[in-house]
Amino acid sequence: MSTPPETISSFAFGGSASVFPDLVLARGHQVAKSHGARDAExxxxxxxxxxxxxxxxxxxxxxxxxxxxxxxxxxxxxxxxxxxxxxxxxxxxxxxxxxxxxxxxxxxxxxxxxxxxxxxxxxxxxxxxxxxxxxxxxxxxxxxxxxxxxxxxxxxxxxxxxxxxxxxNRGLHGEKMGLRDLQSRAGLEEDDARSRLAFASPVEARLLAFEQHELKARAGWPTYVRQVFWLPVQQWLTYRQCAKDLQQALRSLAQQHHWSASDLLKREKYSKNMVRQYLQAVTLVAQFTAYARFFSLWxxxxxxxxxxxxxxxxxxxxxxxxx
Structure with missing residues (x-):
């Protein structure tokens, strides 16, 4: 993964207005290249x-x-x-x-x-x-x-x-480690004062709402069945909504700061990839207990x-x- 020309977000940190809100490298290039992140991907x-x-x-x-x-x-x-x-x-x-x-x-x-x-x-x-x-x-x-x-x-x-x-077979610990890697890279950990997604607040809100709803869902077979069969559909729908909001936010920034078409495309790709991985990580953690119950029943x-x-x-x- 190559480092974009601008790597620190002015919209997340209040710095220069010419830089790009980078989701993937928000914590630094070394975080994106960590073993945990690669394993999670x-x-x-x-x-x-x-x-x-x-x-x-x-x-x-x-x-x-x-x-x-x-x-x-x-x-x-x-x-x-x-x-x-x-x-x-x-x-x-x-x-x-x-x-x-x-x-x-x-x-x-x-x-x-x-x-x-x-x-x-x-x-x-x-x-x-x-x-x-x-x-x-x-x-x-x-x-x-x-x-x-x-x-x-x-x-x-x-x-x-x-x-x-x-x-x-990977275990709940492994799934949660993967989710924490992606939380760190997106700046969505609980101890972060401000998310790297602050430039696209609807996306930030949807991701956090998706995580809270699924990881704190009431235990029971209705929830397990829904998480196994319907949650992937919900994940896809949430991703589509987030991708649309990201596209709008980034295109607005592109007009303000005169990004080239290739730069805009690269930044959209990085942003959407992070959102997709984050939603998938939440889904895997949420589904773990459900699949464990189904495995016992099987x-x-x-x-x-x-x-x-x-x-x-x-x-x-x-x-x-x-x-």
Whole structure:
């Protein structure tokens, strides 16, 4: 990020009238380049694209398995189909190595948990895809039907769980640290006598109102549901309003101080980027408790289907080898 030609705001500090109200570098260039700030920016901008890529990859794998099953190259009961099923079953069985590593003391020295979780996710995708391929996307006997559909439910539940887990694994402390970085850079900390957004008071008021409303919301499921599903929409609407007000304020300043078009565009970009990151930081902090509650609820619902899948899979394997 390059430093703008003017870096201290006369409208925030009462200095020379020729300088630019800089949101991003209000605390100095070293603050904007701090590790915390960079980590916060990365966290706030990278999560959704990664999620989209993961779910697209899963969709492509399932579609490829379905297309291959249509070729007639094998059937569920022949040798090829049988060993595909065995491979998928072994991968599903290996899924239990992650909770083993995580919860049992004798397994604490078996490497870092995050790598086990990564393997758990890979197995949780690969195993069900191979089982679907083994079944050729058809069901026959009752026990096979129960085993297949319980596996599908567990797999879909696992994808949902991964989405929620990604939003709680950084921890509330990490989310609040990210928010404090951005508060410092915008001058919106509680001990600041005057915000760096004083040149655009409607923006300052909206950001503070958004933060106060969401971070002090009454705890309970109505609030959790709203914060998970509706808060991102509120965040976007607030950003659009702030961007409009910023644009008006900066264009007024541009006329007063004869900024060039390129300077105005650069300053609008810096200002809008800070507002967007700040709103995202507030949203992440507000959503943390909501996602933590949803994760607990997901865990309660997920476990019974895991047991059903295991029992029905054992019955299916016994039936296949007995008859």
């Amino acid at each position: 990365h966290k706030f901008t990278s999560s959704l694209p990664v999620d989209v890529l993961v779910y697209l990859a899963i969709g492509v794998l399932v579609l490829a398995a379905w297309q291959f099953s249509r070729t007639g190259f094998f059937k569920a009961g022949d040798d090829v189909g049988y060993w595909i099923g065995v491979a998928g079953g072994v991968m599903m069985l290996m899924l239990f190595s992650y909770p083993l590593r995580k919860h049992f003391s004798f397994a604490r020295s078996w490497g870092r948990v995050k790598w086990w979780f990564l393997v758990h996710m890979v197995l949780g995708v690969g195993g069900p895809v191979l089982i679907l391929l083994h079944s050729t996307f058809r069901v026959g006997s009752l026990n096979a039907t129960v085993a297949l559909y319980s596996m599908v439910v567990v797999a879909v539940s696992g994808v949902i769980g991964r989405f929620i887990f990604a939003r709680v 865990h309660v619902a997920h476990i019974p289907f895991v047991y059903l899948m295991v029992i029905s899979a054992v019955v299916h394997v016994v039936a296949v080898h007995a008859y």
